[in-house]
Amino acid sequence: MPGRPRKPQGAWRARLLAGALAAMLMAPAAAAVAAGAATAALAVTEVRPGVFVHFGMLQDWAPENGGDVANLAFVTGSRCVAVIDTGGTPAVGEALRAAVARATPLPVCYVINTHAHPDHLLGNVAFRSGAEPPPRFVASARLAPALAARATSYLNALARDFGLRLEARDLVYPDIAVERTAQLDLGGRVLDLRAWPTAHTDNDLTVYDPQTRTLFASDLLFVRHMPALDGSLRGWLAAMAELRQVPASLVVPGHGPADGDGRAAFDAQFAYLDSLLRAVRTALREGLSLPQAVERIGVPGGAPWLLADRFHRRNVTAAYAELEWEDNAPAPSPPAPAGPGAATGARP
Structure with missing residues (x-):
């Protein structure tokens, strides 16, 4: 079980962090990094x-929280450090870089991006400057085209919502592309990386540390925060079944607390996504239009998801678009997988 984070909680914490980051958000990215x-x-x-x-805070990516809403991490070896995701603004990335420097004198040799959503990678630029040699940036082979397709949207959102004007060169792309699996040697500690078929997004990547049996599932697992579908519902359910076989003793989600092997968290997320799959298939069999399906399909009972009003209707829309062209007699959804302790399946 992890220790409790040593940080303020709730609304007071949100105001404190947002205020601390605000000055940097109003400066150009280069000035933020130089600070x-x-x-x-x-x-x-x-x-x-x-x-x-x-x-990160269990909130949507927004200026009120300084873009600090994703879980970020770093792992130390005897030679160097690997950073796993960098946050939703250059200022968050710079604050993470400061946390690394406070924890260890070792250099950062790898910055790993788990997928191309802005709250996980817009802090990359903070790690690109001032380090010699600079770190290598690592991601799924499909992250670069996904980021390129959304670059203008991200830059516009930063300018419009955060008052932060970045340029295209401030978006850092990977120079190590993982097609399927890769290993990163930090010195006495090797991390196992796996790129997944389309699931939460089409460019998901997980990181597993065999030494401590820690799995960084990133946004393939949400805890308390409603899952957000931006890829394939069927693919996500399939990926979860495989993730449940990883012999992890600690699973760190992309959003929400980490609590042991993740069994309960996987169960809750599976229940929601499987219910969504079944409900949308039923709506399609009954000939409902997309607006009708969105109005009818409510959040199932069970886990009290945060941000349901923000993401559930979008999830229904994405699932409807994916499932609309299935065969008329779709196969049943995947069965709920056995717990992590029931098998010793492959690492990511």
Whole structure:
């Protein structure tokens, strides 16, 4: 079980962090990165020896929270450090970089992006400057085209909502593309990376540390925060069945707290996604239009998901678009997989 994060909680914490990041958000990205030494470090928890996690706020990506809404992490070896996701603005990335420097004198040799959503990678630019040699940036082979397709939208959102004007060159693309699997040697510690078929997105990547049996599932697992579908519902359910076979003793989600092997969290997310699959298939068999399906399909009972009003209707829309062209007699949804302790399946 991880220790409790040493950081303020609730609305007070949101106001504190948003205020601390606001000045940097109003500056150009280059100035934010140049501020390095004076930047306040993000609060992190050492959840396992040499494994540090910053737990983002359970809110939508917005200026009120400074874009600090995703879980970010770094893992230390004897030679260097791997950072796993960098946050939703350059300022969050710089604060994470300060947290790394506070925890260890070792250099950052890898920055891993788990997928192309803005709350996970817009802090990359903070790690590109001022390091010699600079770190390698690692992601799924499909992240670069996904980021390129959304670059203008991300830059516009930062300018419109955050008052932060970045240029295209401030979006950092990977120079190591993972087609299926890869390993990163940090010195005495090797991380196993796996790129997944389309699931939460079409460019998901997980990181597994065999030394501490820690799985960084990123947004393939949401805890308390409603899952957000931006890829394939069927693919996500299939990926979850495989993730449940990883022999992890600690699973770190992309959003929400980490709590042991993730069994309960996987169960809750599976229940929601499977219910969504079944409900949309029923609506399609009954000939409902997309607007009718969105109005009819409510959030199922069970886990009290946060941000349901923000994401559930979007999930119904995405699922409808995916399932609309299935065969008329679709195969049943995947069965609920056995717990992680029931098998010793492949690592990501």
